[in-house]
Amino acid sequence: MIQNEREIRHELVLQAARRMMTAARTAPKGKGIDIIEIAMVTDGDILRLSDEMIRIAAETGFKFLLRDAENIKSADAVVIIGTSQKVQGLNCAHCGFDTCVEKPDLVPCAINSVDLGIAIGSACATAADLRVDNRVMFSAGLAAQRLGLLGGCKCVMALPVSASSKNPFFDRKPKEEPKN
Numbered sequence: 001m002i003q004n005e006r007e008i009r010h011e012l013v014l015q016a017a018r019r020m021m022t023a024a025r026t027a028p029k030g031k032g033i034d035i036i037e038i039a040m041v042t043d044g045d046i047l048r049l050s051d052e053m054i055r056i057a058a059e060t061g062f063k064f065l066l067r068d069a070e071n072i073k074s075a076d077a078v079v080i081i082g083t084s085q086k087v088q089g090l091n092c093a094h095c096g097f098d099t100c101v102e103k104p105d106l107v108p109c110a111i112n113s114v115d116l117g118i119a120i121g122s123a124c125a126t127a128a129d130l131r132v133d134n135r136v137m138f139s140a141g142l143a144a145q146r147l148g149l150l151g152g153c154k155c156v157m158a159l160p161v162s163a164s165s166k167n168p169f170f171d172r173k174p175k176e177e178p179k180n
Helices: 005-026 044-060 064-074 110-129 138-146
Strands: 036-042 077-083 155-162
Touching: 005 036, 005 077, 005 110, 005 155, 036 044, 036 110, 044 064, 044 077, 044 138, 064 138, 064 155, 077 110, 077 138, 110 155, 138 155
Parallel strands: none
Antiparallel strands: 036 077, 077 155
């Protein structure tokens, strides 16, 4: 049997994305409490994510969203990682308030944000180990959050994943206007 890499590349990237999800899940968590949610977006749902990014660009005027909306179409998958907001009861003051009780609901618990960052780092390290292209994107994460792809997560980041001779998620040209 001969398997040409070009013919199995898509499945290899999906396997890598699944391993990235596992790495994010097993990353250390503050107080050992798991509040991380993870999913993989593929196929037509990547286009849905791209369309939402274009809507957000029109709403906010952030032109980089247009570039990123086009850019994620080069991905075989987009791993999304988010955190629900749950105070950890440490009264650590890292959020800027002396106690968890004083922290307003709209201010994220710093431990939640740190957990998210560690999970993202673990996923990116796995992508590097597996030699797949990726990039952390706030923009696609915001679109995933607005679409409710991770339920009630209040902070979502996205990692588009591909395997090509040149990483499509770097050295990108800005887009000026949304495509109609």
